[in-house]
Amino acid sequence: MEYNFRKIEKEWQRVWKETGAYKVSNDSAKPKAYVLDMFPYPSGAGLHVGHPLGYIASDIYSRFKRLKGFNVLHPMGYDAFGLPAEQYAIENGVHPAVSTEKNIENFRKQLDNIGFCFDWSREVRTSDPAYYKWTQWIFLQLFSSFFNRTNGKAEPISGLVAIFEKEGNIGHVSPANPSLVFDAATWKSYSHKQQQDILMDYRLAYCGEGEVNWCEALGTVLANDEVVNGVSERGGYPVVKKKLRQWYLRITEYADRLLEGLERIDFSEAMKEMQTNWIGRSYGSEIDFNVKSEKATVDKLRVYTTRPDTIFGVDFMVVAPELDWVPELASAEQLQSVQDYLDYVKSRSERERMAEKKISGVFTGAYAINPFDGREIPIWISEYVLAGYGTGAIMAVPCGDERDFKFAQHFGIPITNIIGSHFDGEEANPTKEAVLENSGFLTGMTMRDAIGAAIDKLEVMGIGKRKVNYRMRDAAFSRQRYWGEPFPIQWKAGEAVPLPVADLPLALPHVDSYKPGPEGEGPLANIPAWVAKELETNTMPGYAGSSWYFLRYMDPHNNHELCSRKASDYWGQVDLYIGGTEHAVGHLLYSRMWTKALYDLGYIGHDEPYKKLVNQGMIQGSSRFVFRVNGTNTFVSKGLLSADGTYQGKTIDKLHVDVNIVDGYELDTQAFTKWRPSFADAEFILEDGKYICDSEVEKMSKGKYNTVNPDDLVDKYGADTFRMYEMFLGPVEMSKPWDTKGIEGVHRFLKKFWRLFMDEEKGLLVVDEPATAEELKILHRTIRKIEEDTERFSFNTAVSSFMICVNELTELKSRKKSILSDLLVLITPYAPHIAEELWHQIGNAGSVLDAAFPVFDEKYVRESAKAYPVAINGKTRAEITISLEANQQEVEQIVLADTSIAKWLEGKPPKKVIYVKNKMINVVI
């Protein structure tokens, strides 16, 4: 019987489906394990070989935990709202729900091909009204809550209203408007609208004003990456910033808890660092400077600095250009330059400003007065200072800050040195250890000490105060789009009124056109009935549905709650979460915040969603190129080109060619002529009868013709081979280029594995006889290795161990049922189909999916002696087998008596003999 993987795999997939082998119960005496993949956006392009990498890893881990006796939740679903479907709808008139459904169907088929153990009865789709009902419900919870800073928790806003009625807002500073203070009587005197406006500044989900990239010509709002050089990527139309009503999540209130939570979860240090940097907590102070300007309409400039100790080294101020009052600073002489600069900045996207390396800015003509020495400090504006961070203004200290230094140098601003020899005039020195000079009352102090002293003095003078700042901003939570969750909000006389929970879900209405509404509103603004009901016309962003989906899997069909408390208490945190680093600061922060809010409000019992996160690397494409003689249809093999890339002096075009018609580097010229009509009459200049292509590692994408479809590989080699090969490629966390060539080796391995059990003619070879010590040693070494490697996600080395084990058993012609049965269980997580088939072939009952993972017993692998490497001065010179019982003295005797060692000693005694038991021996001479 030969290894007919096509038949075996289809057959067992059918059986597993029929028997509900992957259905998971919420009611089990077994310990639980929750293994989750970041769910995919079902794009029209389908899966390529990069996508399943993480899914295979989590699938192996899930199956492994199941064999180890866990009740394993391993669900899958779709992040089904998103821009591409809407764009496709605009271009082709197909409703996003229709194209999404079709794409999901295709994804499902591709996923099923690979043989995953997902419990599909728990599938979720964020675009399903039964799902987004609860996304809307959570939004209403956030809308109806505020963050109580006195105990650091989200609480219902009704409690805040009660407090306001009793004592005003003395104990609860407004996050959005810190200077607002009112007492109970004042609160009661406010109109309903005024009260609602104040409450909006406290809500965790709130409505405010925000700037968007508005493109008049396209009549739509654009994402940052759709704007290039101030014009739209599509069409090249002008883009301006426009203020629109926007919803936000007050994630900044959770900044400290998001930082604290990182200490309790198992994320990579790199990931924690990224989140920490994103939140960006800094300790500094705000300082007010008096302003001297021609117009004299601005009397104070408030800056934020982490280094108040350097205040005597301030040589200029920089203000963010977009602050409203900037023109007020301009002197008559500078007004034109300031206006020109503001126009320039307006045309630039945020992204461009960030990437900009060249220094730009303009002097306003106004001065700030140093409060300690009365010096007049010129005030500049420059795009390197952002309005959204701190106060939108900085005090620039060129001797201590690199950017300030370069700015001063570029514009010829004189530099004050306050750190003596620590500053060399060549580059800034950001030290905190220097002793201050030229610094008034701070002179003679180390900078570290002066920070506190400076703040103390500023506070006494009433012109400065300590301030903790966060880099993170509140999360914009609305989009002017169609294909997203509608907000369950009605606008009545300018007040946002939540819909009653009983009216959820607020279903996304049918539209005839996906075109944007008037004035940058979303397509929902085009529906008269919608507008008549005064419903919010924005929709929620892509990350809304993905911020809580891990909870829905636990109880996916619950119509009364987002997830029953019983279910969420049983499954608790996700034990293993696998996904890419691109979500480091988006999805992972948002879902952590939602979890904390739901925890605060008592809906779930844990405040961190993911116990452990593993990041999968990106699989890059290995592109192939052909060389066409410019202006002809003649293609030259790579090796025939000159060093300068020409052929017989003629220019060459380097073109991407579909990797699927290249075998390694050799082009299938037949297939090439059929690939595209324009190549039908292509001519080839070959080397050694072959056409050799060039290659480059690039991102995998359709346009580069370097995508590989898993379906093709599964068809050719089977799912088990594909699964093991993806793992064999290297560590999951690492990025690596895809190379189909190596898959043959893994396929050969599985065929060899099969032949341990089966002979093509004779059939089953397995015998029920006692195993030898040698066989048991091989088995138990493998058990130990597979268990350790799977537990630490080292799947590539686990595959190697299987290969080694099979090579050794083949060598021994071992056919013992007891050995091979255990081996089948070991390989089940990796190659479930072949394992199940052989499990039944050798006469085992039940499914191998539920077999017990073999228990490692050290006694079978114990050794009595070791072949030690013996080194002379660290260089290995011999291998001597010595008993593990031997002591230092005995070892020295044996080693020094060895002829190949003795010759290095030339009769002299060694200085030292280092003997590390079970490791090595080193003779020092």
Add this chain to the structure above:
RNA sequence: GCCCGGGUGGUGGAACUGGUAGACACGCAGGACUUAAAAUCCUGUUCGCCGAAAAAGCGAGUACGGGUUCGAUUCCCGUCCCGGGCACCA
């Protein structure tokens, strides 16, 4: 510019806590079986030197230059290159 990864044979990678560098594969070369091919199996494969060859031996070698150590792919300092991320964060 800043932050995070990573540089090991022709290729993917292994070496888990400082202890035989290159496991396991791919590719390549040679051979067996076959009319032939596929499949399968066997042998070799870091580089250089020495050798007719084999065996054995010698030297170098984990991006580069230093350091610590009996011993460094692993730890420390400096440099270069590649990949990814970013909101110039005061």
